[in-house]
Amino acid sequence: xxxxxxxxxxxxxxxxxxxxxxxxxxxxxxxxxxxxxxxxxxxxxxxxxxxxxxxxxxxxxxxxxxxxxxxxxxxxxxxxxxxxxxxxxxxxxxxxxxxxxxxxxxxxxxxxxxxxxxxxxxxxxxxxxxxxxxxxxxxxxxxxxxxxxxxxxxxxxxxxxxxxxxxxxxxxxxxxxxxxxxxxxxxxxxxxxxxxxxxxxxxxxxxxxxxxxxxxxxxxxxxxxxxxxxxxxxxxxxxxxxxxxxxxxxxxxxxxxxxxxxxxxxxxxxxxxxxxxxxxxxxxxxxxxxxxxxxxxxxxxxxxxxxxxxxxxxxxxxxxxxxxxxxxxxxxxxxxxxxxxxxxxxxxxxxxxxxxxxxxxxxxxxxxxxxxxxxxxxxxxxxxxxxxxxxxxxxxxxxxxxxxxxxxxxxxxxxxxxxxxxxxxxxxxxxxxxxxxxxxxxxxxxxxxxxxxxxxxxxxxxxxxxxxxxxxxxxxxxxxxxxxxxxxxxxxxxxxxxxxx
Amino acid sequence: xxxxxxxxxxxxxxxxxxxxxxxxxxxxxxxxxxxxxxxxxxxxxxxxxxxxxxxxxxxxxxxxxxxxxxxxxxxxxxxxxxxxxxxxxxxxxxxxxxxxxxxxxxxxxxxxxxxxxxxxxxxxxxxxxxxxxxxxxxxxxxxxxxxxxxxxxxxxxxxxxxxxxxxxxxxxxxxxxxxxxxxxxxxxxxxxxxxxxxxxxxxxxxxxxxxxxxxxxxxxxxxxxxxxxxxxxxxxxxxxxxxxxxxxxxxxxxxxxxxxxxxxxxxxxxxxxxxxxxxxxxxxxxxxxxxxxxxxxxxxxxxxxxxxxxxxxxxxxxxxxxxxxxxxxxxxxxxxx
Ligand SMILES: Nc1ncnc2c1ncn2[C@@H]1O[C@H](COP(=O)(O)OP(=O)(O)OP(=O)(O)O)[C@@H](O)[C@H]1O
Ligand SMILES: [Mg+2]
Numbered sequence: 001x002x003x004x005x006x007x008x009x010x011x012x013x014x015x016x017x018x019x020x021x022x023x024x025x026x027x028x029x030x031x032x033x034x035x036x037x038x039x040x041x042x043x044x045x046x047x048x049x050x051x052x053x054x055x056x057x058x059x060x061x062x063x064x065x066x067x068x069x070x071x072x073x074x075x076x077x078x079x080x081x082x083x084x085x086x087x088x089x090x091x092x093x094x095x096x097x098x099x100x101x102x103x104x105x106x107x108x109x110x111x112x113x114x115x116x117x118x119x120x121x122x123x124x125x126x127x128x129x130x131x132x133x134x135x136x137x138x139x140x141x142x143x144x145x146x147x148x149x150x151x152x153x154x155x156x157x158x159x160x161x162x163x164x165x166x167x168x169x170x171x172x173x174x175x176x177x178x179x180x181x182x183x184x185x186x187x188x189x190x191x192x193x194x195x196x197x198x199x200x201x202x203x204x205x206x207x208x209x210x211x212x213x214x215x216x217x218x219x220x221x222x223x224x225x226x227x228x229x230x231x232x233x234x235x236x237x238x239x240x241x242x243x244x245x246x247x248x249x250x251x252x253x254x255x256x257x258x259x260x261x262x263x264x265x266x267x268x269x270x271x272x273x274x275x276x277x278x279x280x281x282x283x284x285x286x287x288x289x290x291x292x293x294x295x296x297x298x299x300x301x302x303x304x305x306x307x308x309x310x311x312x313x314x315x316x317x318x319x320x321x322x323x324x325x326x327x328x329x330x331x332x333x334x335x336x337x338x339x340x341x342x343x344x345x346x347x348x349x350x351x352x353x354x355x356x357x358x359x360x361x362x363x364x365x366x367x368x369x370x371x372x373x374x375x376x377x378x379x380x381x382x383x384x385x386x387x388x389x390x391x392x393x394x395x396x397x398x399x400x401x402x403x404x405x406x407x408x409x410x411x412x413x414x415x416x417x418x419x420x421x422x423x424x425x426x427x428x429x430x431x432x433x434x435x436x437x438x439x440x441x442x443x444x445x446x447x448x449x450x451x452x453x454x455x456x457x458x459x460x461x462x463x464x465x466x467x468x469x470x471x472x473x474x475x476x477x478x479x480x481x482x483x484x485x486x487x488x489x490x491x492x493x494x495x496x497x498x499x500x501x
Numbered sequence: 502x503x504x505x506x507x508x509x510x511x512x513x514x515x516x517x518x519x520x521x522x523x524x525x526x527x528x529x530x531x532x533x534x535x536x537x538x539x540x541x542x543x544x545x546x547x548x549x550x551x552x553x554x555x556x557x558x559x560x561x562x563x564x565x566x567x568x569x570x571x572x573x574x575x576x577x578x579x580x581x582x583x584x585x586x587x588x589x590x591x592x593x594x595x596x597x598x599x600x601x602x603x604x605x606x607x608x609x610x611x612x613x614x615x616x617x618x619x620x621x622x623x624x625x626x627x628x629x630x631x632x633x634x635x636x637x638x639x640x641x642x643x644x645x646x647x648x649x650x651x652x653x654x655x656x657x658x659x660x661x662x663x664x665x666x667x668x669x670x671x672x673x674x675x676x677x678x679x680x681x682x683x684x685x686x687x688x689x690x691x692x693x694x695x696x697x698x699x700x701x702x703x704x705x706x707x708x709x710x711x712x713x714x715x716x717x718x719x720x721x722x723x724x725x726x727x728x729x730x731x732x733x734x735x736x737x738x739x740x741x742x743x744x745x746x747x748x749x750x751x752x753x754x755x756x757x758x759x760x761x762x763x764x765x766x767x768x769x770x771x772x773x774x775x776x777x778x779x780x781x782x783x784x785x786x787x788x789x790x791x792x793x794x795x796x797x798x799x800x801x802x803x804x805x806x807x808x809x810x811x812x813x814x815x816x817x818x819x820x821x822x823x824x825x826x827x828x829x830x831x832x833x834x835x836x837x838x
Pocket of ligand 1: 013014016017018036037038039040043392401402403404405433
C-alpha cells in the first residue's frame with residue numbers, strides 16, 4: 001500500500017488565490033471523492049499533483065518521500081496520472097485507438113528506436129483494454145468514437161504502465177446512466193483488484209455516495225474536511241461545500257400556461273436522424289425533452305435552431321411560419337440555443353468574459369456605424385456575472401482561465417442579454433455545481449414567468465422532473481410520448497425512453 | 502498574516518524570478534528591438550538620425566505596411582491571404598494600362614483598379630467559404646492565377662509610357678502628374694497612416710472587428726451565437742484584397758510603369774510584419790498597430806544596414822535573423838495553460 005500526502009499546497013494566478021494551504025492525503029486502493037463548488041480549486045489541486053502546474057508552494061510526499069514533480073512526465077514516473085475534464089483536448093482525433101492509448105509510450109519510451117512496431121502496439125493496447133474489460137476495436141479512429149468510449153481510451157492510456165494513483169476529473173458529466181455504471185465497474189476493478197488509488201471529481205452527489213469511501217470537500221481554495229461516506233448525508237455535503245444550507249428541490253411558482261407560442265410540425269432533418277418530430281411550446285411553458293444519450297435531443301435542438309438543415313417540416317412562432325436557415329436567422333427570429341459542448345460550441349475561450357456575454361447581443365452595445373461601447377458592455381456583463389455567480393476576478397478575464405462550471409455559466413449567460421423569445425437549453429447544467437444549478441433553474445423559471453418559451457433537453461431525469469411543465473420523451477429520433485410533469489415519475493419516463501410502449 | 506508570511510518563506514518551489522521580465526520581453530520585444538536598432542545605427546552612422554532619413558524610412562515602409570494591414574485583416578478570421586502580392590501586381594498593371602493604353606482620368610483609373618481587385622476577393626471567398634478549401638491552399642492557387650492573369654493582360658508583364666498596345670497600335674497616354682504625387686512624401690506617409698488608423702479603429706472599436714476576432718477564435722461558437730460567419734470571412738478577404746490593390750496602385754505611382762510580378766516581393770515582408778505585429782503589446786492577435794510596428798522594425802533594419810554599406814546581397818541574412826529573434830522573443834517560454 002502506498003500513501004500519498006500533499007501538504008500545505010498554495011497556488012496563485014493573477015487575481016486569484018486558487019489554493020490556500022491545502023492538505024490532502026489518501027492511500028492506494030481507496031476511492032476518494034473530491035467535491036466543491038465551481039471554482040473551488042478541485043481541478044487546480046489535481047493539476048498540481050499531476051505536474052501541470054509547477055509554480056505552487058508546499059510539498060508532495062509518496063510514502064513519506066518528498067517528490068519533485070516538475071512536469072506531467074515526472075508525475076507519471078511516480079505513478080500518478082490524470083484524465084482531464086475536457087477529454088477531446090487530450091486525444092488526437094485522426095489517430096486510431098491503439099495509437100492514442102500508446103501515445104505516452106510512443107512519445108516517451110521510444111528513445112533509440114525510430115520504427116513503430118504496429119503489431120506490438122495493437123497487442124499492448126488491446127491488452128490494456130482487456131484489463132478494463134471493455135471492447136473497442138483498436139484500429140478504429142478516435143474521432144469515430146462516442147464520448148464515453150473516448151474516455152475509456154484515456155483511462156486505458158493512463159494505466160498502460162503501472163500506476164498507483166489515477167485522477168478522474170468529472171468523468172461522468174457527459175455519460176449516460178448505463179455508461180456511468182460501466183465506468184463505475186471499471187473504477188472498482190482498478191481500485192479493488194489492481195490496487196489503484198482513485199480520485200474522483202463529480203458534481204453528482206448520488207454517484208459519489210455510490211462509489212466512494214471517503215469524501216474530501218473543498219471551498220474557496222481551501223480544504224474543508226475529509227470524512228467517510230457513512231458519516232455524511234448529501235444534505236450535509238452540500239452545506240459544507242456551499243457554506244449554507246440549500247434546498248435541492250426547486251420551487252416552482254404556479255403560472256397559468258398561455259397560448260401556443262412555438263409549434264413544430266413534422267420535422268425531419270436532412271440527415272434523417274429526426275423522424276417527423278412535432279411539438280408545441282406555450283407561453284410561460286417549460287417543455288422538457290427527455291431521452292437517453294443519443295436519442296436525438298441535441299439533433300432536435302440544433303435542427304430547430306437552424307444549425308442542422310431540415311428536409312421537411314415547418315416551424316411556427318405565434319402562428320407565423322419562420323424559417324431558421326442558419327443560426328443567424330434563428331437569432332434574428334428570436335431563438336437562443338445553449339449548446340451541449342461548451343468548449344467547442346458555447347464559449348470563445350480566448351476572449352474575455354464580457355465579450356462572451358455580449359457576443360449574441362452586440363447590436364445593443366453600439367453607437368452609429370457599429371462603434372462599440374465597451375463600458376456599457378462591461379457594466380451589463382458585471383450584472384450577469386453577479387446574478388449567475390460566475391467566479392472570476394473581473395469581467396476582463398479570459399474565459400479559458402475560468403473553471404469548467406463557470407465557463408458553462410458564461411455560455412448560459414450570453415443569451416440573457418438577447419431578446420430571445422424561445423430559449424433552447426441542451427444539457428445546460430453539465431459540470432455545474434448544485435448551488436449554481438439552483439441559480440440556473442431559478443433563472444429559467446423566471447424567464448418562463450416573463451412569458452418566454454423554454455425547451456429544456458437533458459438526460460438527467462431529476463432535472464427534467466424538477467423544472468418542466470410538460471415532457472416529450474425521445475427515442476431513436478422520434479418523440480414517443482408526451483407527459484405532464486405533475487403526473488409522471490422517473491420510472492415512466494425511463495420506460496418510454498428505452499423504447500417501451 | 503504573520504503565519505502566512507512564514508509559510509510562504511519555506512516553499513519547495515517559487516515562481517521563477519525571471520517570470521516577470523520574460524513576460525515584459527514577450528510583450529514588448531518588437532519595440533525593444535526597434536529602439537535597440539535605432540540606438541545602434543545612430544551610434545554607428547551619424548546620418549541615420551537625420552529627419553530626412555527618418556522620413557525616408559517611413560516612406561520606404563508605406564507600401565509594405567498598406568499590404569500587410571490587409572493581410573492582418575485576413576489573419577483575424579484565422580485565414581491567410583497569400584494572394585496579396587499578386588493582387589498588388591494586378592492592380593499595378595491595371596492602373597498603368599488605364600493611363601497608358603486608354604488615357605483614363607486618375608480617379609477613374611484608381612477606382613476601376615480597386616473594383617477589379619474585388620473580383621480576386623470574391624474568388625478567394627468562393628473557394629474558401631463555399632468550396633471549403635483551407636485558406637492557405639485556396640489563396641496559394643489564387644496567387645498563381647492572378648499572377649498569370651496580370652502577365653497575360655499585359656502581354657508579358659510590363660507596360661511603360663510610350664509602349665504600344667498588345668495589338669501593336671501606338672499609345673499616347675501618360676502617367677498624370679497628380680498620380681505620381683501619391684507616392685511622394687508626405688502623401689504616401691499620410692495615406693499609410695490613414696490606412697493603419699482606420700483599420701485599427703475598425704478592428705478594435707466596431708462590432709464588425711469584434712466579430713472578425715471571434716470567428717478567428719472559435720468559428721463554431723461564433724456561428725451558434727448568430728454571427729453570419731461566412732459573410733464576415735468574405736468581408737475579411739475583401740478588405741485584404743482592397744488594401745493589397747491600394748498598395749499596388751501606390752507602387753504604380755512610385756515606379757511609373759507596370760513591371761513583371763512587381764507586387765510579389767511584398768508578400769513575404771508583409772507576412773513578417775503582420776506576424777511580428779501579432780505579439781505587439783502582448784495582444785497575441787493580429788492587429789493594425791502591431792503590423793505597423795513590425796513593418797517599422799523591418800524598415801529600420803533595412804535602412805540602417807544599407808547605410809552601414811552592408812552589401813545588398815547579404816541583407817536578407819540579417820533580416821531573416823532579426824525576424825527569427827523578434828519571433829523568439831514572443832514565442833519563447835510562452836506556455837500553454
Ligand atoms: N490558469 C489559470 N489562470 C487563472 N486562474 C485560474 C487558472 N486556473 C484556474 N484558475 C482559477 O482558479 C480557481 C479554481 O479553479 P478550478 O478549475 O480548480 O476549479 P474547480 O473546482 O475545478 O471548478 P469546476 O467544478 O467548475 O470544474 C477558479 O477561480 C479559476 O478561475
Ligand atoms: Mg474543474
